[in-house]
Amino acid sequence: MHDVAAVAEKGSMRGRVEMYNANALKIGLFGANCSSARTATLVPERWSASWPDCLKLARLADEAGVDFLLPIGRWKGYGGDSDFHGTTLETLTWASGLLAATERITVFGTVHAPLFHPLIAAKEMVTADQIGGGRFGLNLVAGWNEGEFQMFGVAQREHEERYQFAQEWIDVIKRAWSGEEFDFDGRYFKLAGVRANPGPVGGTRPVIMNAGQSGTGQAFAMRNCDAFFTSTSGARLAAAGTSQAMDQAKVFELIVKQVNDIKAAGRKFGREIEVYTQGQVICRPTQKEAEDYYHYTNVENADWGAIDRMLALKNITPQNTAADVFAGKRSMMASHGVGGYPFVGTPDKVAEEFADLGRAGFRGLAVSFVNYLNDVPYFCAEVLPRLTRVGLRAMN
Ligand SMILES: Cc1cc2nc3c(=O)[nH]c(=O)nc-3n(C[C@H](O)[C@H](O)[C@H](O)COP(=O)(O)O)c2cc1C
Numbered sequence: 176m177h178d179v180a181a182v183a184e185k186g187s188m189r190g191r192v193e194m195y196n197a198n199a200l201k202i203g204l205f206g207a208n209c210s211s212a213r214t215a216t217l218v219p220e221r222w223s224a225s226w227p228d229c230l231k232l233a234r235l236a237d238e239a240g241v242d243f244l245l246p247i248g249r250w251k252g253y254g255g256d257s258d259f260h261g262t263t264l265e266t267l268t269w270a271s272g273l274l275a276a277t278e279r280i281t282v283f284g285t286v287h288a289p290l291f292h293p294l295i296a297a298k299e300m301v302t303a304d305q306i307g308g309g310r311f312g313l314n315l316v317a318g319w320n321e322g323e324f325q326m327f328g329v330a331q332r333e334h335e336e337r338y339q340f341a342q343e344w345i346d347v348i349k350r351a352w353s354g355e356e357f358d359f360d361g362r363y364f365k366l367a368g369v370r371a372n373p374g375p376v377g378g379t380r381p382v383i384m385n386a387g388q389s390g391t392g393q394a395f396a397m398r399n400c401d402a403f404f405t406s407t408s409g410a411r412l413a414a415a416g417t418s419q420a421m422d423q424a425k426v427f428e429l430i431v432k433q434v435n436d437i438k439a440a441g442r443k444f445g446r447e448i449e450v451y452t453q454g455q456v457i458c459r460p461t462q463k464e465a466e467d468y469y470h471y472t473n474v475e476n477a478d479w480g481a482i483d484r485m486l487a488l489k490n491i492t493p494q495n496t497a498a499d500v501f502a503g504k505r506s507m508m509a510s511h512g513v514g515g516y517p518f519v520g521t522p523d524k525v526a527e528e529f530a531d532l533g534r535a536g537f538r539g540l541a542v543s544f545v546n547y548l549n550d551v552p553y554f555c556a557e558v559l560p561r562l563t564r565v566g567l568r569a570m571n
Contacts (some may be wrong), residue, residue, distance in 0.1 A: 186377015201539030253480025274307030454516030
């Protein structure tokens with residue numbers, strides 16, 4: 176159990192990383208700024224991402240002791256019958272509004288480095304941080320979706336260079352936040368006489384998170400970030416092999432290894448990196464109810480058009496992929512909430528799986544729901560107290 180007293184000070188770096196509470200396993204809501212959130216489904220109750228719904232959700236989550244809200248940086252829908260992610264709220268303005276309306280919860284902005292001038296982004300983030308009294312966090316993304324960049328008339332750089340650019344970008348941001356006056360003579364930015372006041376609350380800086388999956392992306396996170404956001408889909412795919420029934424023990428063995436490898440890589444850069452992952456929660460009083468609803472939302476009513484578009488963006492098509500492999504990837508994306516860990520079951524089962532991931536070394540889980548306002552109250556009432564009982568959460 177973590178020490179609350181040591182993390183209480185608003186704006187301190189330790190306090191920011193701890194999200195000002197003693198919860199050993201941090202829990203956040205992922206993707207609420209995007210329509211349908213993380214489930215490419217056609218069910219009528221799918222998430223709207225409207226501002227009134229986001230505001231209601233943030234207040235409810237703040238009150239219930241949820242640790243953070245993590246938006247998705249998305250500019251253009253993926254198509255399909257629902258135009259998955261076709262309606263989105265911009266994350267820095269979204270975070271600012273929600274920080275003004277809440278008391279305790281940390282709210283991230285997810286920023287595409289190539290789309291924002293770093294001095295504008297630094298100022299917007301400081302403004303959000305001032306509004307929230309030191310509760311703003313940055314999720315930095317280098318970008319991967321070509322169509323989104325074309326929409327801005329911005330050319331997507333080749334992969335290695337994306338992270339060279341992101342390095343300069345974050346260097347400028349950190350210097351702007353430090354309060355010093357500086358010139359910057361880089362390959363991408365040539366800035367003269369920069370002054371940016373105020374700085375972030377407490378004279379520190381917001382927590383920085385990144386979700387690069389490649390070796391270069393991961394090395395970038397190790398050099399620059401406090402937290403690394405990773406996906407468990409590789410471990411789940413590897414454990415599934417060709418069989419339909421996934422061996423849970425094997426999944427956890429692979430996940431433990433994955434987390435340990437990331438932490439070991441962080442130590443090579445002199446960092447104790449915090450590792451997070453994401454998933455989709457469908458929690459119901461009985462296992463059958465949970466599984467039935469999961470089947471209804473993620474299989475029977477999957478938005479296959481959107482799923483195929485997302486796979487095509489990752490260069491996975493029926494033309495270049497063997498039919499059985501393509502079918503497996505398609506079904507994985509639909510049934511596992513766009514690549515997240517599927518927590519489907521009773522409160523006991525969901526809590527047990529959260530606890531297992533906490534014990535595997537994850538510092539936090541960012542989860543999504545088909546409709547947050549329908550589903551989060553039950554999750555908070557039933558799952559959070561179970562995690563408190565096993566020592567992974569403090570009393571709210
Ligand atoms: C959990 C998670 C969340 C992500 N969130 C976003 C996002 O909000 N916006 C975005 O454009 N990319 C997002 N990404 C994509 C990553 O930023 C990154 O581009 C991708 O994982 C590919 O890694 P690479 O750049 O190292 O090749 C996310 C990835 C993961 C695993």
